[in-house]
Amino acid sequence: MSKVVAVTGNEAVANALRQVNPDVSSAYPITPATDIMQRFTSFVSNGQVKTEMILVESEHSAMSGCVGASAAGGRVMTATSSQGLALMWEELFIASGSRLPIVMALVNRALSAPLNIHGDHSDGMGARDCGWIQLWSENAQEAYDNTIQAFRIAEHMDIRLPVMVCLDGFIISHSIERIEYLEDEEVKNFVGEFQLLNPLLDIEHPVSYGPLILPDYYMEYRRAHAEVMSKVPNVVVDIAKDFEKISGRKYGLFETYRLDDAEIGVVILNSAAGTSKDVIDEFRDRGIKAGLLKPRVFRPFPYEEIGNSLKHLKAVCVLDRADAFGASYGPLFADIAASLYPYKEKPVLTNKIYGLGGRDYLPEHAELALNELVEIAKTGKVKTFREYIGVRE
Amino acid sequence: MADMIEIRWHGRGGQGTVTAAKVLADACLSSGRYVQAFPEYGPERAGAPLRAYNRISTKELRMHCPVLKPQVISVVDATLLDSINVAEGATKEAIFIVNTSKDPKEVRAKLKAEPEQKIFTIDATKIAIECIGRALPNAPMLGALCKATNLVSLEHLLEDVRKSFGKKFSQKIIDGNLEATRRGYGEVKEG
Numbered sequence: 001m002s003k004v005v006a007v008t009g010n011e012a013v014a015n016a017l018r019q020v021n022p023d024v025s026s027a028y029p030i031t032p033a034t035d036i037m038q039r040f041t042s043f044v045s046n047g048q049v050k051t052e053m054i055l056v057e058s059e060h061s062a063m064s065g066c067v068g069a070s071a072a073g074g075r076v077m078t079a080t081s082s083q084g085l086a087l088m089w090e091e092l093f094i095a096s097g098s099r100l101p102i103v104m105a106l107v108n109r110a111l112s113a114p115l116n117i118h119g120d121h122s123d124g125m126g127a128r129d130c131g132w133i134q135l136w137s138e139n140a141q142e143a144y145d146n147t148i149q150a151f152r153i154a155e156h157m158d159i160r161l162p163v164m165v166c167l168d169g170f171i172i173s174h175s176i177e178r179i180e181y182l183e184d185e186e187v188k189n190f191v192g193e194f195q196l197l198n199p200l201l202d203i204e205h206p207v208s209y210g211p212l213i214l215p216d217y218y219m220e221y222r223r224a225h226a227e228v229m230s231k232v233p234n235v236v237v238d239i240a241k242d243f244e245k246i247s248g249r250k251y252g253l254f255e256t257y258r259l260d261d262a263e264i265g266v267v268i269l270n271s272a273a274g275t276s277k278d279v280i281d282e283f284r285d286r287g288i289k290a291g292l293l294k295p296r297v298f299r300p301f302p303y304e305e306i307g308n309s310l311k312h313l314k315a316v317c318v319l320d321r322a323d324a325f326g327a328s329y330g331p332l333f334a335d336i337a338a339s340l341y342p343y344k345e346k347p348v349l350t351n352k353i354y355g356l357g358g359r360d361y362l363p364e365h366a367e368l369a370l371n372e373l374v375e376i377a378k379t380g381k382v383k384t385f386r387e388y389i390g391v392r393e
Numbered sequence: 394m395a396d397m398i399e400i401r402w403h404g405r406g407g408q409g410t411v412t413a414a415k416v417l418a419d420a421c422l423s424s425g426r427y428v429q430a431f432p433e434y435g436p437e438r439a440g441a442p443l444r445a446y447n448r449i450s451t452k453e454l455r456m457h458c459p460v461l462k463p464q465v466i467s468v469v470d471a472t473l474l475d476s477i478n479v480a481e482g483a484t485k486e487a488i489f490i491v492n493t494s495k496d497p498k499e500v501r502a503k504l505k506a507e508p509e510q511k512i513f514t515i516d517a518t519k520i521a522i523e524c525i526g527r528a529l530p531n532a533p534m535l536g537a538l539c540k541a542t543n544l545v546s547l548e549h550l551l552e553d554v555r556k557s558f559g560k561k562f563s564q565k566i567i568d569g570n571l572e573a574t575r576r577g578y579g580e581v582k583e584g
Binding site: 005006118168175272275277278358360 | 414415418419422425426427428429430431432434454455456457458459461
């Protein structure tokens with residue numbers, strides 16, 4: 001039985017964390033993620049969870065605390081944004097390299113300077129290669145559902161890797177939407193008991209974490225990490241099937257919307273995908289075969305499956321909510337281009353950078369991208385391969 | 394009623410405008426509707442102009458951007474009529490609810506409203522002072538909006554006002570807000 005509520009994205013994530021009831025959380029506040037841990041610490045104070053809450057003096061310590069608690073043998077979670085994630089940087093690699101199944105909500109926010117607290121994807125994109133699994137969420141419902149599934153993915157015995165659950169700062173984190181909560185018992189059963197793997201606190205079976213590995217073995221170790229990453233997609237899909245049984249909601253590696261028979265399409269992450277879907281419906285009503293692809297699992301990036309879903313299109317615009325200074329294209333574009341590289345027949349690709357620092361992504365922006373694609377599909381000519389949109393010149 | 398109703402609130406920081414949008418979203422959850430409530434986030438200062446938005450729909454809401462073409466506009470602070478264009482993007486048949494002691498006809502003239510647009514006024518600040526003892530006009534504005542739009546029944550709205558204010562405030566404040574909501578519903582004038 002589900003319960004229908006009107007809550008913010010942060011409230012939904014905090015409630016998922018309450019239902020999972022982790023052993024340990026170590027956290028430091030930062031806008032717009034603060035609200036998640038503020039709500040969660042209330043659950044701790046009110047005795048609604050048995051979590052041991054460690055309040056630390058920085059995000060570096062927050063992730064260090066998570067690393068220690070996870071290596072010790074606990075189910076562990078935290079939340080952060082922007083500069084907070086940046087300060088965790090070195091610990092992110094320790095967590096993934098040590099194969100610690102930590103779950104972290106990343107409420108996406110722009111990076112300083114200049115100081116900006118609003119939503120964009122610069123933080124998550126900066127951490128895309130740190131060995132964590134990344135799940136991206138369009139709305140509060142997906143953020144809630146992804147958070148619950150993240151524990152199963154992270155803790156899967158073939159995986160044991162940390163997972164970041166991304167949701168757009170303010171646009172989703174602080175907006176109220178109708179969502180469905182699962183029952184506490186359903187979530188508890190779904191995530192199951194935490195399974196120990198080489199816990200430090202098992203003193204009968206002593207283990208070492210964080211040893212020095214020299215050139216003679218480091219490369220094998222990294223290769224092994226990459227091998228584990230390659231197993232993630234199947235595990236994600238299996239867990240999504242289990243989740244569908246209790247929720248009725250379908251998840252995959254990515255979502256396609258009216259894409260099968262489409263001639264043009266956009267690729268876009270998170271909340272802007274929803275706005276784009278409404279515009280795609282308008283184009284369809286006018287007889288234009290438009291579609292959309294929204295990645296969910298951004299790391300590991302499902303190159304083969306995404307390439308396969310896009311290769312039949314005539315023209316595709318990839319919209320990035322992050323820029324990549326000095327690179328030719330945005331980070332999402334680079335991966336989409338790579339996914340299509342093996343195919344002889346493939347769509348023309350363009351890239352638009354939008355919505356930095358919380359700049360609104362409006363229906364007119366999706367219309368602009370789609371109208372341009374209509375022209376490209378017709379003439380084969382491209383005016384601009386990459387540009388910023390919704391910006392003063 | 395249309396499949397989707399979009400509402401824009403104009404208020405000033407500290408008047409409870411964002412809370413009003415949240416309470417309305419909660420109240421409209423009934424009958425399986427989809428809802429959104431979100432403010433425009435800027436530097437949050439008491440007295441600074443702010444906007445908040447609602448979408449209420451029978452279909453899933455996927456749009457995640459500010460409301461640009463509101464069918465309902467709720468002006469919680471009438472001094473904003475002089476400083477910003479509250480009618481920006483309003484639909485041809487938009488409903489305006491303005492917190493003022495003035496007559497709806499006067500407001501209609503000031504807004505240069507189109508003939509099909511409806512103007513409602515309510516002295517929400519006076520009601521709030523009488524019921525709660527403070528110039529917090531959000532509850533009477535909710536009552537007035539409920540009457541003007543028929544989005545939700547008064548009973549439903551009162552239930553959600555009780556729930557929402559019950560989390561933070563004393564029984565006296567809750568009762569005051571319930572009375573203020575009822576009076577907003579009863580005293581709103583169309584013209």
